[in-house]
Structures are given as structure tokens and as C-alpha cells.
Amino acid sequence: xxxxxxxxxxxxxxxxxxxxxxxxxxxxxxxxxxxxxxxxxxxxxxxxxxxxxxxxxxxxxxxxxxxxxxxxxxxxxxxxxxxxxxxxxxxxxxxxxxxxxxxxxxxxxxxxxxxxxxxxxxxxxxxxxxxxxxxxxxxxxxxxxxxxxxxxxxxxxxxxxxxxxxxxxxxxxxxxxxxxxxxxxxxxxxxxxxxxxxxxxxxxxxxxxxxxxxxxxxxxxxxxxxxxxxxxxxxxxxxxxxxxxxxxxxxxxxxxxxxxxxxxxxxxxxxxxxxxxxxxxxxxxxxxxxxxxxxxxxxxxxxxxxxxxxxxxxxxxxxxxxxxxxxxxxxxx
Numbered sequence: 001x002x003x004x005x006x007x008x009x010x011x012x013x014x015x016x017x018x019x020x021x022x023x024x025x026x027x028x029x030x031x032x033x034x035x036x037x038x039x040x041x042x043x044x045x046x047x048x049x050x051x052x053x054x055x056x057x058x059x060x061x062x063x064x065x066x067x068x069x070x071x072x073x074x075x076x077x078x079x080x081x082x083x084x085x086x087x088x089x090x091x092x093x094x095x096x097x098x099x100x101x102x103x104x105x106x107x108x109x110x111x112x113x114x115x116x117x118x119x120x121x122x123x124x125x126x127x128x129x130x131x132x133x134x135x136x137x138x139x140x141x142x143x144x145x146x147x148x149x150x151x152x153x154x155x156x157x158x159x160x161x162x163x164x165x166x167x168x169x170x171x172x173x174x175x176x177x178x179x180x181x182x183x184x185x186x187x188x189x190x191x192x193x194x195x196x197x198x199x200x201x202x203x204x205x206x207x208x209x210x211x212x213x214x215x216x217x218x219x220x221x222x223x224x225x226x227x228x229x230x231x232x233x234x235x236x237x238x239x240x241x242x243x244x245x246x247x248x249x250x251x252x253x254x255x256x257x258x259x260x261x262x263x264x265x266x267x268x269x270x271x272x273x274x275x276x277x278x279x280x281x282x283x284x285x286x287x288x289x290x291x292x293x294x295x296x297x298x299x300x301x302x303x304x305x306x307x308x309x310x311x312x313x314x315x316x317x318x319x320x321x322x323x324x325x326x327x328x329x330x331x332x333x
Contacts, residue, residue, distance in 0.1 A: 007032065008040045015044075015051065015063040022060035079116060118161070156190070158220060159199055163187045166229050168204075172219040173212055185210070186227045189237040198241050202230055211244040252297045254314030256287040258304055268305055294321040 007030055014021060014029060026037055041051055041061060050064045162169050169187060174180045185201035192198075196213055203210040232240075258265055258276075262285040266273045276287045291297035294317055301322075304310050312322060 007036075008043050011037075011040050012044055012049070015049075015061065020054075020060055020062045022058055024060075026061065155214060155217065155220065156197065158222075159187055159214070159217075160190055162220075162222065163189060163199075166227050168223045168225040168227050170221045170223060171212075171217050174216045174218070183210075183212075185212075186229070188229060188232060189234070190214075191238055191241040193238075193241055193245060198245070200232075200237050200241055209240055211241050252292070252294050252315065252318055253288070253290045254297050254312055254318055256289055256301065256304065257311040257313065258285045258287055259283075259309040260285055260305065269303060272303060294318045298322055298325065 010030060011026065014026065023034055023037060027034055030037065030040075032040075041053070045051055052062045052064045054060060054062075159169075161167075166186070168184065170182060170184050172180055173183050184204045185199075186204065187199055187201045189200045190197060191200055196215070199212045199214060199217065201210060201212065202208070257279060260268075262276055262278045265276055265285045265287070269276075273285075273287060276285050278284075279286050289297050289300045291300065297314065297318055298321060301310065301312070312319065
């Protein structure tokens with residue numbers, strides 16, 4: 001029975017990859033006969049999985065959407081990601097769904113192995129509130145969509161544990177210029193900001209706070225040496241990372257003065273207008289925009305509602321770019 005259950009779960013894991021498997025592929029993968037494969041498919045159907053089958057030479061099986069939610073198979077990384085997401089949403093207060101959020105979280109944590117639960121709890125406890133919507137975070141729609149750099153989930157979990165346990169580490173860090181160096185640091189907080197993860201740590205060689213992008217960290221060595229954490233609140237940690245990232249990554253800043261009341265402007269743009277304030281004269285809205293280039297800031301102007309006037313207060317190179325583009329588009333039309 002144990003072997004049958006394990007084999008059935010292996011079959012489910014293959015089918016959850018959302019691809020069509022021929023019967024021969026599944027037979028070879030699982031090491032069973034076609035008759036046994038058909039019985040395992042029927043067991044999954046009885047559990048509520050909608051498995052489509054096709055006949056013929058290339059006939060096989062495919063997992064389709066069902067009418068209900070059957071049991072799911074999750075990898076370790078998937079389980080941690082879902083649990084952390086549910087905890088974050090519970091802390092944020094998901095309106096109208098508080099009960100279901102906590103219920104789902106309890107079910108996942110109940111069956112999570114102790115090692116994964118410690119990893120998840122560590123990540124949750126040392127991750128500062130996200131900077132995606134925090135004050136002073138002004139990444140604009142004009143920044144342009146770029147793929148987020150990948151971060152190894154094992155590295156994220158390891159650093160979370162070191163932050164929680166106040167354990168000193170050594171690591172290799174590659175800076176923006178591509179130069180690699182060995183750092184001895186005391187990790188304090190993990191901060192998700194925009195589409196990246198950052199580690200805020202006390203750099204022992206520089207005797208100061210430093211911010212490290214996780215996708216540039218390699219070869220982390222746990223020294224097993226404990227340290228006394230420097231006093232720093234979550235808000236202070238977030239502000240330090242924001243200030244560091246803004247100083248390094250943001251090259252152009254401008255104020256867009258929009259001829260629209262600030263309440264209406266925030267309603268129209270939602271999250272993107274979170275830093276907008278009423279103009280000093282009470283007429284219109286001042287919308288701070290930052291970008292990595294003049295083109296990025298200029299693209300944000302496309303978010304100003306149609307028919308609404310605006311004025312840009314920014315550096316000379318941005319204003320020159322806008323004038324050049326205005327002449328270009330005028331000629332094109």
C-alpha cells in the first residue's frame with residue numbers, strides 16, 4: 001500500500017507539470033505496466049483530479065482544471081513561498097477574507113516539516129515590511145518593466161536564519177561594476193524592495209551599515225559566531241535600504257505638476273500615485289517621479305490622464321529630452 005501511494009503521488013507530481021505525457025513516457029518514468037498506470041490514474045480521478053486521456057499512438061494523459069480544489073503536491077520551496085505569502089497577507093489584513101487566510105495558513109503550517117517551518121518563520125521574522133508601497137519608495141511606472149533578477153530560495157532561507165539567530169557570516173559579493181570581494185558581515189534584515197531582495201548588514205571591515213543585493217551574493221559561510229545586533233527598527237532598516245538603493249540606482253528625478261486634485265489623481269493612478277501631494281498653491285497635484293534614465297521618467301508622463309495638463313520640473317537634460325521628443329512626434333504626425 002505504501003509503494004502504491006508513493007507511486008501515485010509520483011504520477012501526480014509529473015502530471016502537475018502541466019504538460020501532456022504519453023502512456024509510454026509515464027510507464028518508463030514510473031517503472032510500471034500500462035495496466036498499473038491506468039489504475040493509478042483512476043485513483044487520482046477518484047480524489048477529484050480531472051485527468052484527460054487521449055487514445056492512439058501518441059495517446060496519453062494530461063491534468064486539466066477540475067470543478068473543485070483537490071489536494072496539491074508542493075515542493076519545499078513552493079510550500080515556504082505560499083506560507084510566507086499567506087502570513088504577509090494576514091498581517092496586511094485581507095479585507096473580507098481574514099478567516100480563510102488564517103485557515104489556509106494553519107493547514108499548511110500543520111503539515112510542514114520542522115526544518116521548513118523554521119526556515120519560513122525565520123524569513124517572516126527578519127523580512128522588513130516591503131518597500132514596494134512604503135513611504136519614500138518612488139519607483140515610477142516610467143521605470144519600465146524589467147525581469148527581476150533571480151534569487152536562490154535556499155540562499156534566502158539561509159540568510160533569514162542567520163539574521164534571526166544573529167550569526168556572523170562571510171560571503172562573496174559582486175558589486176555593480178563586476179568586482180568581487182569577500183565580506184565579513186553581521187546580517188540584520190532582509191528587505192524586499194521593488195522586484196529585488198536586499199540584505200541589510202553591518203560590514204565589519206567598513207564599520208558601517210551596508211546594503212547587499214541578494215542576486216549578487218555567493219559562497220555564504222556560516223561562522224557559528226554570534227553577535228549582539230545593533231539597535232535598528234524595521235522602519236529604520238527599510239529607510240536605510242531605500243536610501244542606499246535610491247542613491248545607487250536612481251539617476252533622474254522630477255516633479256510632475258498635474259492639473260487635477262490630489263484625491264482624484266490618486267484614485268485614477270492608485271498605487272503609482274502613493275507619493276503624490278497637493279500642490280503648495282492648492283491647485284493641482286505634485287507627483288514625484290524617479291527613473292534610471294530621462295527616457296524612463298518621460299515614459300511616466302503617459303500615465304497622466306488624457307486631457308489633463310501637466311508641467312515637469314526636473315533637470316535640464318530631462319527637459320531637453322522632452323522638447324526633442326515633442327518635436328520628433330510632431331514631425332511624425
